[in-house]
Amino acid sequence: MADSEEIVSDAPQQLGPNVTDGRALRVVVLAGGISHERDVSLRSGRRVADALDAAGHQVALRDPDAGLLPFLADHRPDVVFPALHGSSGEDGSLLDLLAALGVPTVGSTGAAARRAWSKPVASSLVGDAGISVPESVVLSHEAFRELGAASVLRVVRKALPGDVVVKPASGGSAQGVTIVDAPDELPRAMVDAFTYDDVAVVENRVFGTEVAVTVVDTADGPVALPAVEIEPTAGIYSFQARYNAGETTFYAPSRLPVDRADAVADAAVLAHRTLGLRDLSRVDFIVDEQGEPWFLEANVVPGLTETSLVPLAIEASGADASTLYDGLIRRAVARG
Template identity: 50%
Template sequence: MADLDRVLVLAGGLSPEHEVSVHSGRSVAEALRRLGVEVQVTDVDSGLLNRLAADPPQVVFPVLHGSAGEDGAIREVLELVGVPYVGARPDSCRLAYTKPAAKALLAEKGVRVPRGATLPKSAFHDLGAPALLDRLADRLGLPLFVKPDRGGSAFGATPVASVSDLSAALVSCFAYSDSALVEEQVQGTELAIGVLDTGDGPVALPPVEIVPDGGVYDYAARYTAGRTEFFCPARLDESVAAAATEVALTAHRTLGLRDFSRTDIIVDADGEAIFLETNVAPGLTETSTFPMAAAAAGLDFAVVCRELAHQAYLRG
């Protein structure tokens, strides 16, 4: 590891997840510094390319959430300037970030996904919102869950108990994306399962069971200490936990990811694992599930960050 001594952490960005990214970036930087790695933390701005050209780091560690950070754009830029970076390549990011596409690929692999429909804002304007709302409820049943077709941190995501609530949920969703993913609301145990690959192939970390105090794992529940109870490993039968971790590994492989990821899953009353989405840049804050799962696996978060950075450095 002696040849890795200078890492640039990208954190911040212009997405609604800016603050989460800043906190994640701080966690990664502090972890690497504890191991003697020189770290610079910077945001994505008009001066980034000049800084990369004038004084290229050995490795870039992107911890950008939301658009640009997870849709592959910033990684395309890093590819263009030839700087090694931690995480998935641009094409894989695009697949994972577009939730309907990721669901379709996982369904082809035999993984169960929620029934749903993806509709752009224009469809409700052109075809008439009342008729579409009624048809969605008839087709998918109630309760429903509405979320942007892209994005994270539960921005614009709303559970819907009645048709009368559906319109407001869509308005909230369209504030973050031009298309809405409307799904059946699957009831069960909510899990976040990290996958880590430091060179010997992807390995699933212990599943984290999520129990938000208000019943909904929204932004406040995710990032406010004490608002959510976590159990790691999750309180599941061994066979159920194994099936759920296999879904996370299947998602990581199917989407062509590398280094690390986090997949969100619901285990229903019958013990079946249902894929929700996969995140290529999982939160790395003090309340995030990925560091929690790494600790439960007996891994030092700082060492994990250094190994990921070193692996990227060796990729060149």
């Protein structure tokens, strides 16, 4: 295959004839998009395409541009594998369109994606299911302006007096996320969050071990892969720490005691089920000093790059990425 910059283009890519005997499938991997996470998506898409190519499938890597829907309608691939991060692939819009086209697609439905995409909605649903979620205040940019920033922030600080985390209500890769441990840092944190979304979340900071749990659907139901423990060298798992090699130490599997690892695995599967997610998800937690898992967010199209958490979990489980992705596309085709 060529480099991703050449593969993801406006030019139609021809696929060979349909193969339906189980030996090979015609797969379109979607990567790129126009979100803040475009570059990460391109890297994820490349890894997925290479893995499926190694599994013997006919793979085309496509950008979700104006030519995508006509291309899919005309060429009718066997299955689509979205590797689109940010709103391009995770807000449910494209997933609804793929469903309307009748193209088998790996991953969650549009409705489930919308539940997970909104962090306040996901936290409410997961909290109602019995999983611990941090106390929070959700603020729209409009309310922040109309009610007066100073007055709003005084109320927020009174309700959440300790260290807080400020983040956009949607989005991923820690973009627009700030840990606030001093009152005078809060106004700037709000501005940063509103750069990425019109709604911001201010939540209590939970101290403990940060882990990510990959959940994969199988014939017997969703299964949690070994949790990956995250230890950033700078103390914060920022965008740079996620995608620049050497800025974070990962432990796969995590160093959690067995009982705590089991508890966070159970919580991840419950969150996956509660949000109605499908095929593959990644659920992020902080495990506090008492061993309680605190839900942070769920990702319907998690990163699949060389520094991402899902590939580490797959390796820690003893599985092979090509085999796992092969199973996902065949499950999607069987589902129709």
